[in-house]
Amino acid sequence: TPTPAPIRPTPAPVASPTTNCVGSEEELRVEVTTDDYPLETGWSITDGNEIIMEVEPLFYKLQRTEYKKYVCLSAPPDCLIFTMIDSYGDGIYGSDNFKVYSAEELKYSSGDDFTSLFSKTVNVIDNGCVSNPVASPPTLTPIRPTLAPITPTPAPITPTAAPIRPTSQPTPDNCPDGTSMFRADVFTDNNGDKIKIVVKKKNKNNKWRGKVFDRDGLESNFMNTFDACLPNLDCYRFVISDRDRDGLCCEAGLGFYSVSWKGEEIKNTQYKNGRRKKTKFNCGP
Numbered sequence: 001t002p003t004p005a006p007i008r009p010t011p012a013p014v015a016s017p018t019t020n021c022v023g024s025e026e027e028l029r030v031e032v033t034t035d036d037y038p039l040e041t042g043w044s045i046t047d048g049n050e051i052i053m054e055v056e057p058l059f060y061k062l063q064r065t066e067y068k069k070y071v072c073l074s075a076p077p078d079c080l081i082f083t084m085i086d087s088y089g090d091g092i093y094g095s096d097n098f099k100v101y102s103a104e105e106l107k108y109s110s111g112d113d114f115t116s117l118f119s120k121t122v123n124v125i126d127n128g129c130v131s132n133p134v135a136s137p138p139t140l141t142p143i144r145p146t147l148a149p150i151t152p153t154p155a156p157i158t159p160t161a162a163p164i165r166p167t168s169q170p171t172p173d174n175c176p177d178g179t180s181m182f183r184a185d186v187f188t189d190n191n192g193d194k195i196k197i198v199v200k201k202k203n204k205n206n207k208w209r210g211k212v213f214d215r216d217g218l219e220s221n222f223m224n225t226f227d228a229c230l231p232n233l234d235c236y237r238f239v240i241s242d243r244d245r246d247g248l249c250c251e252a253g254l255g256f257y258s259v260s261w262k263g264e265e266i267k268n269t270q271y272k273n274g275r276r277k278k279t280k281f282n283c284g285p
Contacts (some may be wrong), residue, residue, distance in 0.1 A: 021072035026103040028052065028077070029070035034060050035093040042085035043098065047077050048129050057087040058187070058223060061254045076102065079129035083121040084114045091115040100124050175229035182213070183260040184226045184238065189253030192220035194243040201234040202283070208237055221253060235283035241276035
């Protein structure tokens with residue numbers, strides 16, 4: 001009778017670590033679940049004096065998706081002040097969209113507390129907070145791009161710097177006499193280098209021949225803003241084109257663009273597909 005081979009016991013499974021920090025470090029983590037308007041959502045967390053972490057509006061791009069951001073601290077904080085932000089001013093739709101963890105302990109969950117206002121500040125840990133905590137961030141200009149309802153499958157996210165709308169010149173108030181301000185805001189997807197914008201004016205033969213403004217190759221995942229003072233007597237056509245022919249949304253990101261003339265928005269769209277889109281302005285009825 002052959003001797004049976006010895007049976008090696010199956011090792012018990014080892015649980016994965018729940019923290020990203022090592023040694024005596026303690027993890028401070030913020031988890032955010034976006035609603036249907038992720039570009040409006042932001043937040044910051046401070047120790048009462050300095051910002052520890054923050055995410056500005058226009059950073060989150062996927063609807064109804066959980067995002068996580070963490071930092072490893074050498075010692076547990078005595079004071080944590082958390083500010084939730086909605087740039088449109090109507091809060092966030094949902095329950096417990098914001099959560100703050102310290103050393104894997106849930107310190108704060110927003111519940112249904114942030115369903116209105118531009119921002120809401122709470123003391124997460126207030127044992128060491130001074131009587132006058134840092135001020136809430138300034139009221140932000142409402143922005144709400146039109147987004148198509150989608151339920152994406154989120155991919156792993158590597159946080160990058162939040163896009164910030166630059167302060168542009170000129171403004172509607174300082175264009176020279178006889179001219180007005182043209183403005184184009186283009187929030188690109190992952191392939192901004194394939195996007196081109198052109199403004200042409202109509203000549204006396206009723207042809208679009210005079211190029212007055214153009215930009216080729218824009219920064220990706222960024223709010224690109226362009227201003228120019230144009231003469232009031234001409235008729236213009238704005239053209240945006242994409243060499244990939246898939247527009248700004250939604251194969252490679254949730255982009256959109258808007259066009260304004262004399263301070264009034266005349267076009268706001270996602271530009272979902274196609275090689276180019278055209279918009280006339282200052283051309284009369």
